[in-house]
Amino acid sequence: MSPLLLLCCLGQGDPALSTIDRPNIVLIVADDLGFGDLSCYGHPSIKTPHIDGMAAQGMKFTQFTVAGDDDAASRASLLTGLYPIDTGLVPPLKNDVRGVLPSGAVTIAEILKERDYVSGCFGRWYLGTAPKELATGQGFEEYVGYPPDFRPSKSSSDEQPLVFVEGTKTVERSFPQDDVNQQLTESALRFIVESKAKPFFVYLAFTDPKHPFEVPSHYRGTSLRGHYGDCVTSIDNDVGLLLGRLREIGIAEQTLVIFMSDNGPDLDQKFNGGSAGLLRGGKHSINEGGFRVPCIAWWPGTIKPSTIWERPVSALDLLPTFAGLAGAALPKGTDYPGSSLAPVLSGQIESGTLNDPSSTSPAFFYYQRNKAYAVRQGPWKLCLLPDEEPQLYQVDFDPGEKHSVADEYPAIVKHLRTLIEERRARDDHTLQTK
Amino acid sequence: MSPLLLLCCLGQGDPALSTIDRPNIVLIVADDLGFGDLSCYGHPSIKTPHIDGMAAQGMKFTQFTVAGDDDAASRASLLTGLYPIDTGLVPPLKNDVRGVLPSGAVTIAEILKERDYVSGCFGRWYLGTAPKELATGQGFEEYVGYPPDFRPSKSSSDEQPLVFVEGTKTVERSFPQDDVNQQLTESALRFIVESKAKPFFVYLAFTDPKHPFEVPSHYRGTSLRGHYGDCVTSIDNDVGLLLGRLREIGIAEQTLVIFMSDNGPDLDQKFNGGSAGLLRGGKHSINEGGFRVPCIAWWPGTIKPSTIWERPVSALDLLPTFAGLAGAALPKGTDYPGSSLAPVLSGQIESGTLNDPSSTSPAFFYYQRNKAYAVRQGPWKLCLLPDEEPQLYQVDFDPGEKHSVADEYPAIVKHLRTLIEERRARDDHTLQTK
Numbered sequence: 032m033s034p035l036l037l038l039c040c041l042g043q044g045d046p047a048l049s050t051i052d053r054p055n056i057v058l059i060v061a062d063d064l065g066f067g068d069l070s071c072y073g074h075p076s077i078k079t080p081h082i083d084g085m086a087a088q089g090m091k092f093t094q095f096t097v098a099g100d101d102d103a104a105s106r107a108s109l110l111t112g113l114y115p116i117d118t119g120l121v122p123p124l125k126n127d128v129r130g131v132l133p134s135g136a137v138t139i140a141e142i143l144k145e146r147d148y149v150s151g152c153f154g155r156w157y158l159g160t161a162p163k164e165l166a167t168g169q170g171f172e173e174y175v176g177y178p179p180d181f182r183p184s185k186s187s188s189d190e191q192p193l194v195f196v197e198g199t200k201t202v203e204r205s206f207p208q209d210d211v212n213q214q215l216t217e218s219a220l221r222f223i224v225e226s227k228a229k230p231f232f233v234y235l236a237f238t239d240p241k242h243p244f245e246v247p248s249h250y251r252g253t254s255l256r257g258h259y260g261d262c263v264t265s266i267d268n269d270v271g272l273l274l275g276r277l278r279e280i281g282i283a284e285q286t287l288v289i290f291m292s293d294n295g296p297d298l299d300q301k302f303n304g305g306s307a308g309l310l311r312g313g314k315h316s317i318n319e320g321g322f323r324v325p326c327i328a329w330w331p332g333t334i335k336p337s338t339i340w341e342r343p344v345s346a347l348d349l350l351p352t353f354a355g356l357a358g359a360a361l362p363k364g365t366d367y368p369g370s371s372l373a374p375v376l377s378g379q380i381e382s383g384t385l386n387d388p389s390s391t392s393p394a395f396f397y398y399q400r401n402k403a404y405a406v407r408q409g410p411w412k413l414c415l416l417p418d419e420e421p422q423l424y425q426v427d428f429d430p431g432e433k434h435s436v437a438d439e440y441p442a443i444v445k446h447l448r449t450l451i452e453e454r455r456a457r458d459d460h461t462l463q464t465k
Numbered sequence: 466m467s468p469l470l471l472l473c474c475l476g477q478g479d480p481a482l483s484t485i486d487r488p489n490i491v492l493i494v495a496d497d498l499g500f501g502d503l504s505c506y507g508h509p510s511i512k513t514p515h516i517d518g519m520a521a522q523g524m525k526f527t528q529f530t531v532a533g534d535d536d537a538a539s540r541a542s543l544l545t546g547l548y549p550i551d552t553g554l555v556p557p558l559k560n561d562v563r564g565v566l567p568s569g570a571v572t573i574a575e576i577l578k579e580r581d582y583v584s585g586c587f588g589r590w591y592l593g594t595a596p597k598e599l600a601t602g603q604g605f606e607e608y609v610g611y612p613p614d615f616r617p618s619k620s621s622s623d624e625q626p627l628v629f630v631e632g633t634k635t636v637e638r639s640f641p642q643d644d645v646n647q648q649l650t651e652s653a654l655r656f657i658v659e660s661k662a663k664p665f666f667v668y669l670a671f672t673d674p675k676h677p678f679e680v681p682s683h684y685r686g687t688s689l690r691g692h693y694g695d696c697v698t699s700i701d702n703d704v705g706l707l708l709g710r711l712r713e714i715g716i717a718e719q720t721l722v723i724f725m726s727d728n729g730p731d732l733d734q735k736f737n738g739g740s741a742g743l744l745r746g747g748k749h750s751i752n753e754g755g756f757r758v759p760c761i762a763w764w765p766g767t768i769k770p771s772t773i774w775e776r777p778v779s780a781l782d783l784l785p786t787f788a789g790l791a792g793a794a795l796p797k798g799t800d801y802p803g804s805s806l807a808p809v810l811s812g813q814i815e816s817g818t819l820n821d822p823s824s825t826s827p828a829f830f831y832y833q834r835n836k837a838y839a840v841r842q843g844p845w846k847l848c849l850l851p852d853e854e855p856q857l858y859q860v861d862f863d864p865g866e867k868h869s870v871a872d873e874y875p876a877i878v879k880h881l882r883t884l885i886e887e888r889r890a891r892d893d894h895t896l897q898t899k
Contacts, residue, residue, distance in 0.1 A: 067743045073507015074743070075527035075757075075864050076775050087521070093509035255775055255844075255861035301868050302859075309501045309508070309742045323509075341510050341689055410689070427689035430509050434735050 053230040053357050055286040062241035065296030067308025072325050076255035077263050081271030085329045090338040095326035097294055097346045100315050100399050103157050105293040110138045112350030112367050116401045116458050131159035137362050139350050140170030143232050146357045151222040153215045154236035162199035175218040212237055216269040220276050242300040284332040292324035311432045317397040317405040318432050335378050348372050394450050403454045406447050413447035487664040487791050489720040496675035499730030501742025506759050510689035511697050515705030519763045524772040529760035531728055531780045534749050534833050537591050539727040544572045546784030546801050550835045550892050565593035571796050573784050574604030577666050580791040585656040587649045588670035596633035609652040650703040654710050676734040718766040726758035745866040751831040751839045752866050769812050782806050828884050837888045840881050847881035
């Protein structure tokens with residue numbers, strides 16, 4: 032962990048960083064949304080005015096990387112601040128990546144509870160299906176989501192009740208099935224209004240634009256990008272509703288909102304999947320297209336408007352960030368790979384001061400299931416796939432990973448290979464002892 | 466030409482469109498800048514705050530296409546409103562694409578002169594090298610550029626005088642060679658200040674970020690994208706200088722500024738070339754990466770801020786646009802393929818009203834040298850390359866041209882093939898009779 036970033040991720044929040052005591056936190060996660068799928072990330076035919084506005088009023092990350100190659104792995108990692116293999120999500124994951132997050136795993140909601148936060152999870156849980164495995168078993172006071180494997184109907188005229196899980200109970204609600212995201216957003220908004228006397232943590236986990244997705248009827252045809260683009264536009268509108276409500280009830284300046292995706296686009300879906308923009312690869316690939324996703328942070332009064340943060344940041348940094356802002360202690364005995372972004376959000380550190388190409392900058396590992404196949408450190412990324420020559424990319428210069436420079440920099444290849452091999456040895460030990 | 470767009474491209478400007486009589490026009494053209502190379506078009510490690518601000522205050526085009534596959538062809542087309550083959554730029558172009566624009570070609574500067582505009586060209590002319598072939602032979606009152614084939618020195622410490630052509634004379638000026646873009650910008654600004662009593666047209670044609678490019682010393686290391694990104698950042702700063710000066714001298718609301726590139730990125734240059742973002746191909750390719758470029762229009766008080774124009778537009782539309790705004794007549798006997806964008810800029814037409822997938826929407830042809838190899842009409846694009854099966858793309862849905870749908874839509878393939886064949890027959894006739 033960088034000493035510079037260690038400042039406020041342990042113990043009480045650093046009062047210099049923010050005058051807000053225990054800010055509310057809203058974490059919005061889209062599903063399989065690609066790096067290139069928002070207009071503020073350059074998509075030519077999807078319009079996302081509310082999310083673009085969120086970036087204009089806040090901070091847009093251009094090198095934000097998730098820690099898992101698939102939905103469940105990424106979300107387990109996000110909520111626990113650990114690489115998937117260390118979350119205990121039923122290793123070794125084999126063909127079925129959907130596992131159960133062990134009840135002993137410490138989630139953001141559990142950490143924030145110590146500082147009197149109330150937490151609500153709305154949408155896709157995907158980390159266990161039995162009643163005790165749902166969000167309410169992992170530190171959340173409230174959960175509204177779907178039954179296992181439930182998908183909304185694909186028929187726009189279908190007015191059958193939508194089946195929800197509330198807490199651990201299955202209920203039916205009467206509204207068109209294509210309004211599912213907006214209903215989840217409304218549930219989150221109700222929770223926010225009810226909870227605003229306390230600090231709160233909201234995890235709003237959309238099922239979209241993952242294929243097969245549902246487009247509310249009034250969004251159809253709003254995008255040149257077809258149903259996929261229409262679906263992203265509908266999510267954009269839900270984000271706008273949420274930000275607007277925070278302003279209306281007067282708590283925008285006490286609330287940090289993060290919007291992100293859980294992994295790269297599912298390119299196998301062709302027109303029904305997204306785009307990674309200029310990045311190479313998509314979901315399940317260790318190239319940037321699989322792991323680097325859109326991420327925007329919004330916190331009026333604390334984050335300077337229109338900031339672009341172009342240094343590497345990862346989803347592993349969110350748990351230490353939230354804990355730091357809340358003044359919550361991290362559990363003892365766990366070595367968290369991430370660092371608090373609080374000094375980044377508050378402008379204490381400027382993007383320019385973090386350009387550290389040296390071997391002391393933190394390493395980030397790219398996994399497929401439980402095996403590390405690539406590592407990023409500073410500007411460098413080494414890909415070590417089976418049956419392929421090692422590929423070294425200078426990811427800052429070459430975000431599309433088009434030109435391997437392994438032959439030019441053998442010492443860097445050697446150094447990064449050592450890091451991966453050490454990590455693999457540690458992971459083998461983890462797998463054998465669990 | 467679409468009847469909807471015919472409104473104001475002939476005769477006097479339509480007073481409903483703008484209350485500005487004969488607005489000033491500034492056309493800024495970057496060289497080989499790719500569709501993905503600005504931060505407002507999604508580049509993750511190039512920062513272009515001034516151009517992004519221009520988009521935030523104006524209109525960003527997401528489907529703006531140039532009409533030539535190379536520098537000279539594209540610029541000849543831009544200045545005459547005709548496809549390269551019809552500009553008379555020494556057809557047939559063979560190995561040397563740099564030709565001479567015939568003195569009989571009618572340029573934007575010549576058309577605007579009728580309405581008392583004064584015109585200045587600053588930077589790269591590239592359409593002839595003899596004194597009478599330079600910009601001052603084509604309607605421009607002033608020209609400041611380079612001698613034929615001159616490139617600034619690559620040495621940052623080189624304080625030798627920079628060689629310029631002013632009008633038709635070669636002169637030396639004493640400043641560091643790496644300041645060339647800024648010096649051109651300053652020349653344009655001087656011209657603007659001197660000309661502000663009259664309506665003016667400025668064509669500011671940067672040589673950068675074309676390889677080999679020059680990065681001013683104070684921009685080096687400002688971008689994670691290396692020298693290429695630093696160079697784009699330096700252009701961004703020049704754009705910021707220009708917009709700031711227009712505001713300072715109080716003529717921003719009387720001035721339309723367009724920023725664009727002359728063609729797609731030169732991918733052969735690897736790290737020293739740009740990126741087409743999610744588009745396929747680069748310079749010389751008939752795929753979108755070769756022809757679709759960044760384009761932003763800025764006109765405070767007329768263009769609504771933060772507008773995104775996502776319908777197809779081309780560089781061929783600029784001459785009719787400028788003529789329409791100036792109230793200048795187009796030369797009789799010439800069939801211009803473009804249409805005025807005045808109603809688009811003024812908000813008379815909204816993006817949503819132009820979604821016309823029918824065969825009545827205008828066709829746009831993609832040329833390599835003097836041969837049409839692809840055609841776009843509405844959402845459809847047919848690519849007809851030698852020795853390849855016809856590829857049909859639904860470019861709106863699939864801007865990366867990843868999935869040919871030729872087998873699913875044989876009638877559309879047939880219709881578009883007819884359009885290309887008619888165009889080729891016409892072009893063969895042009896080549897034989899010139």
